[in-house]
Amino acid sequence: MIHPIPAGTRDVLPDEMRELRAIDERLRGTFEVAGYGEIWTPMVEYEEVLRAGDDNAADAAYRMFDDHGQVLALRSDMTIPIARVVATRFAVADEPLRLCYSAHAYRTVGRKTGQQAEFMQTGVELIGVPGEDGEAEVVTLTLSALENAGLARHRIGVGDGSLYRKLLAALDVPDDAHRELLDCLSRRDLVGLERRVDALGLARDARDLLVGLPERRGGPEVLDRPDGPAAEALARLRGLYEALEARGVGDRVILDLGLVRDLGYYTGAVFELYDPAVGFALGGGGRYDDLIGRFGEARPACGIALDVQRVHIAQAAEEEQR
Amino acid sequence: MIHPIPAGTRDVLPDEMRELRAIDERLRGTFEVAGYGEIWTPMVEYEEVLRAGDDNAADAAYRMFDDHGQVLALRSDMTIPIARVVATRFAVADEPLRLCYSAHAYRTVGRKTGQQAEFMQTGVELIGVPGEDGEAEVVTLTLSALENAGLARHRIGVGDGSLYRKLLAALDVPDDAHRELLDCLSRRDLVGLERRVDALGLARDARDLLVGLPERRGGPEVLDRPDGPAAEALARLRGLYEALEARGVGDRVILDLGLVRDLGYYTGAVFELYDPAVGFALGGGGRYDDLIGRFGEARPACGIALDVQRVHIAQAAEEEQR
Numbered sequence: 175m176i177h178p179i180p181a182g183t184r185d186v187l188p189d190e191m192r193e194l195r196a197i198d199e200r201l202r203g204t205f206e207v208a209g210y211g212e213i214w215t216p217m218v219e220y221e222e223v224l225r226a227g228d229d230n231a232a233d234a235a236y237r238m239f240d241d242h243g244q245v246l247a248l249r250s251d252m253t254i255p256i257a258r259v260v261a262t263r264f265a266v267a268d269e270p271l272r273l274c275y276s277a278h279a280y281r282t283v284g285r286k287t288g289q290q291a292e293f294m295q296t297g298v299e300l301i302g303v304p305g306e307d308g309e310a311e312v313v314t315l316t317l318s319a320l321e322n323a324g325l326a327r328h329r330i331g332v333g334d335g336s337l338y339r340k341l342l343a344a345l346d347v348p349d350d351a352h353r354e355l356l357d358c359l360s361r362r363d364l365v366g367l368e369r370r371v372d373a374l375g376l377a378r379d380a381r382d383l384l385v386g387l388p389e390r391r392g393g394p395e396v397l398d399r400p401d402g403p404a405a406e407a408l409a410r411l412r413g414l415y416e417a418l419e420a421r422g423v424g425d426r427v428i429l430d431l432g433l434v435r436d437l438g439y440y441t442g443a444v445f446e447l448y449d450p451a452v453g454f455a456l457g458g459g460g461r462y463d464d465l466i467g468r469f470g471e472a473r474p475a476c477g478i479a480l481d482v483q484r485v486h487i488a489q490a491a492e493e494e495q496r
Numbered sequence: 497m498i499h500p501i502p503a504g505t506r507d508v509l510p511d512e513m514r515e516l517r518a519i520d521e522r523l524r525g526t527f528e529v530a531g532y533g534e535i536w537t538p539m540v541e542y543e544e545v546l547r548a549g550d551d552n553a554a555d556a557a558y559r560m561f562d563d564h565g566q567v568l569a570l571r572s573d574m575t576i577p578i579a580r581v582v583a584t585r586f587a588v589a590d591e592p593l594r595l596c597y598s599a600h601a602y603r604t605v606g607r608k609t610g611q612q613a614e615f616m617q618t619g620v621e622l623i624g625v626p627g628e629d630g631e632a633e634v635v636t637l638t639l640s641a642l643e644n645a646g647l648a649r650h651r652i653g654v655g656d657g658s659l660y661r662k663l664l665a666a667l668d669v670p671d672d673a674h675r676e677l678l679d680c681l682s683r684r685d686l687v688g689l690e691r692r693v694d695a696l697g698l699a700r701d702a703r704d705l706l707v708g709l710p711e712r713r714g715g716p717e718v719l720d721r722p723d724g725p726a727a728e729a730l731a732r733l734r735g736l737y738e739a740l741e742a743r744g745v746g747d748r749v750i751l752d753l754g755l756v757r758d759l760g761y762y763t764g765a766v767f768e769l770y771d772p773a774v775g776f777a778l779g780g781g782g783r784y785d786d787l788i789g790r791f792g793e794a795r796p797a798c799g800i801a802l803d804v805q806r807v808h809i810a811q812a813a814e815e816e817q818r
Binding site: 176177178179180181183184185186187188189191192194195211212213214215216217218219220223226236237238240241242246248258259261262263273278280282284285291292469 | 500503507508513534536538548558560563570580581583600606613614791
């Protein structure tokens with residue numbers, strides 16, 4: 175007898191579960207020692223709550239009806255539910271809020287695509303600390319959590335999630351072309367991006383900036399040129415890089431001007447975690463200063479989520495290569 | 497701004513979450529030291545898998561469609577998914593299997609009923625150990641897990657989930673009356689039960705057995721009378737009681753001939769955990785020797801699930817009363 179399970183899900187048997195649990199505990203332990211308190215939100219939310227946070231997140235969610243005909247959805251990340259909680263339950267708190275979580279999130283996938291539908295995520299959210307101070311704290315903490323989980327060679331990609339959108343606006347690229355260009359970028363399809371930018375018939379300088387900027391990836395030298403409409407974002411990234419260097423983790427940073435996370439709520443710095451032993455990101459995050467304001471009073475915030483299963487694979491791959 | 501969350505769900509903030517996590521770790525730690533390996537199954541299952549396990553479990557589940565129009569459901573307990581895994585992934589294993597879990601389960605509830613929709617459950621399943629040996633192991637382990645989680649006054653109710661159904665059959669009670677009588681019993685409505693039994697116009701002996709048996713609750717003296725068609729079940733319960741006494745936990749056992757768990761897959765002993773400090777059950781379980789056979793080769797099995805939130809409330813209530 176065959177009893178299938180839904181596309182993108184899997185059963186985890188004890189030998190693997192023990193290791194996943196150990197990694198989760200190391201990550202969460204690091205966060206808690208740093209003053210991040212664990213929070214739990216319901217697996218099921220009203221769809222309009224997810225949609226208030228991000229249309230794409232709501233589109234990607236498993237959806238169902240409650241007995242009053244309202245649409246419920248499985249959370250597709252923890253950041254939007256936590257933004258809801260912060261705005262409704264911590265509305266009077268002025269102090270920075272440090273929260274962490276260890277929870278599953280869900281996104282619908284087609285059959286036989288090989289994509290994951292169920293994610294075991296451990297992560298942090300830092301609320302009320304604006305700018306590079308908040309970002310540097312979250313990045314440094316995540317790097318040390320991964321070290322405690324047994325990784326030695328991990329790196330973090332750092333970019334600016336609003337940079338390319340601002341560039342498109344500043345260079346008067348027609349609104350109806352934005353979506354396609356940003357899609358190329360989030361797929362890392364720089365050839366497709368160049369073809370589409372060329373088709374816009376822009377002035378040479380603008381064309382070169384739109385094509386060349388996303389290719390700049392590496393050490394602090396990628397921030398060197400002033401680059402007109404990108405100058406402000408580049409200056410911010412320089413500040414963040416210096417803060418990370420001061421905290422002793424500069425050698426783990428890959429500045430990446432083409433980095434775009436696909437969730438729509440990021441307003442500044444964005445992050446992606448890598449390990450050279452594997453070919454996929456271990457997690458990511460960024461600054462989302464406008465998200466909490468969609469549920470109540472606005473507060474600056476940033477955070478990172480790690481995929482425990484991917485961290486586990488990276489840790490095993492590092493071990494094999496040692 | 498108000499951003500409601502679905503009926504029966506709640507946000508858990510760090511102070512409480514820390515305590516729930518500590519209880520979960522104590523319970524799971526006890527299970528793992530005893531050789532029970534943690535397992536994870538997807539939150540989302542095909543509805544027909546849940547329905548193969550138990551119609552009521554499927555009816556109580558949140559349901560949604562996948563992109564091929566098949567019905568998916570949020571698991572309403574962990575026992576049915578684990579039965580699926582055991583039948584499909586451990587089909588060749590002959591040795592006893594000891595599995596534990598720490599996971600959420602979901603049941604739909606009406607608005608404003610005050611019922612929980614989201615349950616944080618930690619539990620065990622013991623597969624391949626039939627009869628009182630298996631039951632005594634699971635009961636003793638659960639009692640010691642609760643002790644490790646900080647409880648001192650907890651008790652376990654022990655009954656037979658098939659006893660009343662067998663009695664109804666043996667006494668030739670018409671099939672169409674069974675549902676109503678069992679519903680009375682699972683609601684502990686012994687007055688309603690008596691009224692309905694009287695209306696059946698049975699012989700005196702049969703009537704007295706159907707009304708009197710569920711009222712018998714206490715020490716081993718409730719097993720003393722032979723009681724015709726109930727004799728076999730009572731002898732089994734006596735064997736289990738003696739095994740529990742031999743393991744030194746007899747004083748924690750409340751024999752309860754009226755105990756019926758509402759899940760339809762129990763075939764023998766059923767359990768319910770209590771603490772005198774609170775007025776609700778902390779969890780329950782029982783023997784389900786037919787369930788795994790619905791997914792593959794039949795294997796005897798029994799298990800218990802604890803509601804972590806309720807254990808937490810009981811532990812706090814005990815502390816207050818000290």
